[in-house]
Amino acid sequence: MQIVLIEVLNGLVYGMLLFMLASGLTLIFSMMGVLNFAHASIYMLGAYLAFTISQFLGFFPALIIAPILCGALGAAIEIWGLRRVHHNGHTAELLFTFGLVFIIQRLVQMTWGMLPMAYRVPPSLDFPLFELYGANFPAYRGFMLLVSAGMLLGTWLLLKKTRIGLIIQAALTHPSMASALGHNVPFVFTTVFAGGCLLAGLAGVIGGNYQTTEPGMADAMGPIVFVVVVFGGLGSLAGCFIASIIIGMIQTFAVVIDYSIADLLRPLGVVLTGDTLLTELLTVPVARIGALLPLVMMVAILLFRPRGLMGTRDA
């Protein structure tokens, strides 16, 4: 029982981290129709920047500065890059962000080297928050939950309750009408792209010391974030939220489940022997194939519900 409770909390922390990344991706996608392949690279950049800034100024200034730098980079990418290739169609935009992945990846390796960074949890947050049946829950994870919940609330308020949010929503569905009413739609696009990158940077700051800050972190995170966005339904923020939590939970629970399909079949009287591909598939414990589960889920949802959980349209 205690394992379940702790794992639910851990899954929530991871799920919220995923959501912070996936929400930016979804916003950018639903607004501009651009899937930003470099999103996870911005996340990695956020972690590295936070590491460097926290060495000089401490963790909390880094929490503010690093995401702003990422947002500024996002704005620059939109203005000088995406806008130029926009007239060549969506595939050109996809290709452009895909090329960015390479460049950011190598630039990070060239600036900070190939080894993992010693980006640690700040001492002021490095204590057990509470104890649950003998297992500690670190205060930093509580802090992560707090930040991501605050960001969720902030984004929701911004989109639903302010005039800026109203214009963004209008530009999202009726860009030419919003433009005819005198709103600067390209500027709105830049803002949204920068905002998405800011969220990715923020996720990098709090995720960098929760996971490890190393050059492979973008490659590790990227596919999972894409799975979340597809699973939740392209362009749906609510679906994206649900998918993030589900996949966060699955990823954390998979690690502690040491059963395989063969164990489920055993009570039915099915005993597997031999050494073939099929028996290997059936007897591999869930803990070992944890990384595979989100991808399998994505393929499954595409087979049975191609628009994802909450998507309103086939993309």
Place this chain on the structure above:
Amino acid sequence: MKYRWLILALIVVAIALPWCFYDWTHHRQAGFLISMLSQMGMMVILALSYNMLLGQAGLFSLCHATFFGMGGYATIHFLNGAGDGTLPVPMELMPLLAGLSGLGVAILFGSMATKQRATAFAMITLGIGELMATSALMFHHFFGGEGGVTTNRMIDNSLFGLSYASGLQVYYLILAWTVIAAALMYFLTLTPLGRMANATRDNFERAQFIGYDPRMVRFMQFALSGFFAGIGGGLYAITYEIVTYDALASSLSANALLMAYIGGTTVFGGPILGAILITLLQSGVSLLSNSWLVYVGVMFISMVIFAPTGLAGIIKTHGPIRQAGRLRLLVVPYLRLTIPSLGVLLGFVGLVELMSFLTIGAAQGKKLVLFGGPVDVHAALPWAISGICLLVGGVWLRFEAAGFHRVWESLSAEVRR
């Protein structure tokens, strides 16, 4: 076939090249050259088959290495079977079996992925590619885990009585299959399927109105491109006698994209050019520099922004001017463009190399050696020189590019008249 002579010349060069670098004093083949040429052959097939999706059907796929890799893994098992004597197939037909394996996998995944197009298609293929790459590390039976699977290619079963012990024999096998696959892919572009693929790329709604199912067209194109990628994978397995996770990892899919795009997706021969160029860069520059991927990445992004038709597309736009006999008017503008470009290149490469030697190179204990002497990467001078080269070259290049643009516009206007 306008380019009949070019193709013939290319094939003759490919056949003759190993003998041009033959070491007559020791009677030894040039091993590095042959392995590079073999690699080129496989990559040409990979890039051409990728262009069946990106260029001809407008599908941005990110799981192309899956079919290459599955073809490779399957071939290893086929070769092992042939070695046992349980599979009586001659070596020359092994790539065909590999292609069929690729086709099978492509039919399976294509039935899911081709339900969608454009962005959603790209995401689904990304997921499929990751799924297969992750599986390859986890399941030992078929994929052999991290160590991969190995074989021995001397199965003693050949149509021509060859043993395939030497790299040269394998190279000619690769060359033959590359020519066959390329020819088949070319003829495929002339069939109704190839034409419909172009139509669904340009306007899928109109294709639908005439009564074609764009999804079926996408599916067939996807499956066939998987078939050809599988052939490439089979040749890979025969050459290296080992297939590991690298053969279906996402970096190879990305490589296929880079080769096809940089070479040019709008011309059939573009990916061939791209594959040859990137393989040359890979085996040449990667020996000298840690950061060759930066150069390829920057090259790719500049192509996306400035020359979306790729290298072959750029060459093709010179066609009308050449026919009008005005090509020599472009020589001087091109020369004027070259000097500032060299400055930009020098400055950029300098900055990248200095930076990478500061971190990665330092960790590897390497020192930057230039013009016969060591360069201190911590001193200000090399940084300043590179920076000035980049800045001055950049400003100058903008100026020259505007001039070039004027000449180009007036020439093409003249040719049109």
